[in-house]
Amino acid sequence: MTYCQPHRDDDSALLEGLRRLRSCAILEMDGEGMIHGSIAGVDALYGYSGEELRGRSFSCLFSRADQERNMPGMLLARVREQGVEQSACPLVRKDGTRFRAALTLERVMPEAGGERVLMVVRDATETFQNQKRMRQAQESAMRAQRMDAFGKLSFDLAHDFNNLLSVIVNSLDMLAARRAGDEGTRRILELAHSAVERGARLNRQMLLFGRGHALVPQRSQINTLLEASLGLYRQVCGDAVEVVLDLGAELPEVELDAGQLEAALLNLLGNSRDAMRGAGTVVLRTRAETRTPAPGGADARFVRVTVGDSGPGIGQDIRDTVFEPFFTTKPEGEGSGLGLSQVYGFAAQSGGMAEIGTSALGGADVSMYFPAARTAAG
Ligand SMILES: Nc1ncnc2c1ncn2[C@@H]1O[C@H](COP(=O)(O)OP(=O)(O)OP(=O)(O)O)[C@@H](O)[C@H]1O
Ligand SMILES: [Mg+2]
Known part of the structure; x- marks a missing residue:
């Protein structure tokens, strides 16, 4: 007897065919959707035996919501009109679990027994x-x-704006020198100086978003930085806001610009305070996490810093937009829309990312991720 070893390609094609068959079922129904029999695969796909389905309406395979909107009836009506209908929808197994199904329904006319509909479910x-x-x-x-x-765009704008601000500051200084003794002029110049100061602050945020701000990274332990600034955070949020630190254990060190981290956290805390209209709870949380920064990239260790609050939260409709510079929902003159873009730019420039979520307190959750610093072991 010759034993014939199956070819490897034939083997894998056969296995693939079997796998596909396991994920396929064929039902035979009448024109009203009553199941008369199954030709293949219902037990593997639905968990029903062919016998259990015989005599039942095929609508039992659809979710309650689809049954209520008469999805099975509409599919049959289209098969009656067109002879064939294809659709994709969730179907329900015997144990109640759902799966995404691709359906093909086709009207067939057997010689005896009247109209039949074959339904292939994948x-x-x-x-x-x-x-x-x-x-x-x-x-x-x-x-x-x-x-x-x-x-x-922000980088270019901020650059031009910076040059303009320098000219204005120099001119103000020259004027101040010329009118040194004039009290009225001094007050006007002070006003002009504080406006320039605000312009410069906004400009720094724009530069940071445009990655044009030179960071001064230092190896730091984020928990230590947060603990040291807790008093400042409480002051920024006001007496009616409870500020809680929830610090993760054994966090790796990170390389970051501590001054910019402070600025980012003050932006986030200011946002939470404003969103909660000055009263509520803010939690500053730190955790070590492993993430894949880019699709298909390698896993990496990060320290995640989250500011979560009990405010109204950030709606899904604006979550993609809030990081963009100048996006604000605050009344004219109250917000520049640069706070979250500074947070985004700083996290990105530090080798990490920023993300919006929903806080356990029901409000907004804004997280920054910073890559763990390399250890001596690599
Ligand atoms: N914690 C939060 N809860 C609810 N909405 C928020 C929160 N943080 C930000 N937002 C929304 O995102 C928008 C953009 O925030 P961003 O900090 O960038 O600018 P801003 O706070 O409006 O102005 P500013 O430049 O003064 O910070 C806000 O106007 C607000 O609609
Ligand atoms: Mg803000």
């Missing part, structure tokens, strides 16, 4: 999830491109 969960992942990756690439473009 478990499309994997395809659906792959498509969803691809969409998310495309969206995040577009978002990154948009933020990059804003960054370049």
Whole structure:
């Protein structure tokens, strides 16, 4: 007897075919959707035996919501009209779990027994999830491109603006020297100086977002920085806001510009205070986390610093926009819309990222991630 070893390619094609068959079911129904029999795969796909389904309406495979909007009836109506109908929707297994299904319904006319509809159901969960992942990756690439473009624009604007501010400051200093004894002029010049000071502050935030601000990174332990500034945070938030530190244990050290971290946290705390209208709770949380910074990239260790509050939160509709420079929902003159863009720019320039979420307190949660500093071991 000759024993014939199957070819490896044939083997894998067979296995792939079997895998596909396991994720496929074929049902035979009448024109009203009553199941007459199953040709393949219902037990593997639905957890029902062919016998259990016989005599039942195929609508039992649909979710309650789809049954209520008469999805099964509409599919049958389209098959009656067109002869064939394809659709993608969630279906429900016997144990109540759902899966994404690709359906093909086709009207067939057997010689005896009247109209029949064959329904081929394929478990499309994997395809659906792959498509969803691809969409998310495309969206995040577009978002990154948009933020990059804003960054370049901010950088150019801030540069020009900086030159203008320097000219104004020099001119004010010259005027002050000429009118040294004039009290009225001194007061006017003071006003002009404080406006220039505010302009310079805004400009620094724009530069930071545009990655044009030179950072001075130092190896630091974030928990120590937060503990040292707790008094300042409480002062910024006011007496009616409870500021809580929730510090993670054994955090790795990070290389960051401590002054800019302080500025970012003050921006976040100011936002929380404003959103809570001056009263509520703010939690400053630190944790060590492993993340994949870019799709397809390697995992890396980060320290995550989150400011969460009990305010109204940041709606899904604006979560993609709040990091953009000059986006503000505050009344004219009250917000420049540069606070969160400083947070975003600082985190990105430090090799990390910033993210918006929902706090356990029900309000907004804004996180910055900073890469763990290399240890002596590498
Ligand atoms: N903690 C928060 N809760 C609710 N909404 C928030 C919160 N933080 C930010 N936002 C929303 O994001 C917008 C942008 O915030 P951002 O800090 O960039 O600018 P701003 O606070 O409006 O102005 P400023 O430049 O003075 O900080 C805010 O106007 C607000 O709508
Ligand atoms: Mg702000």
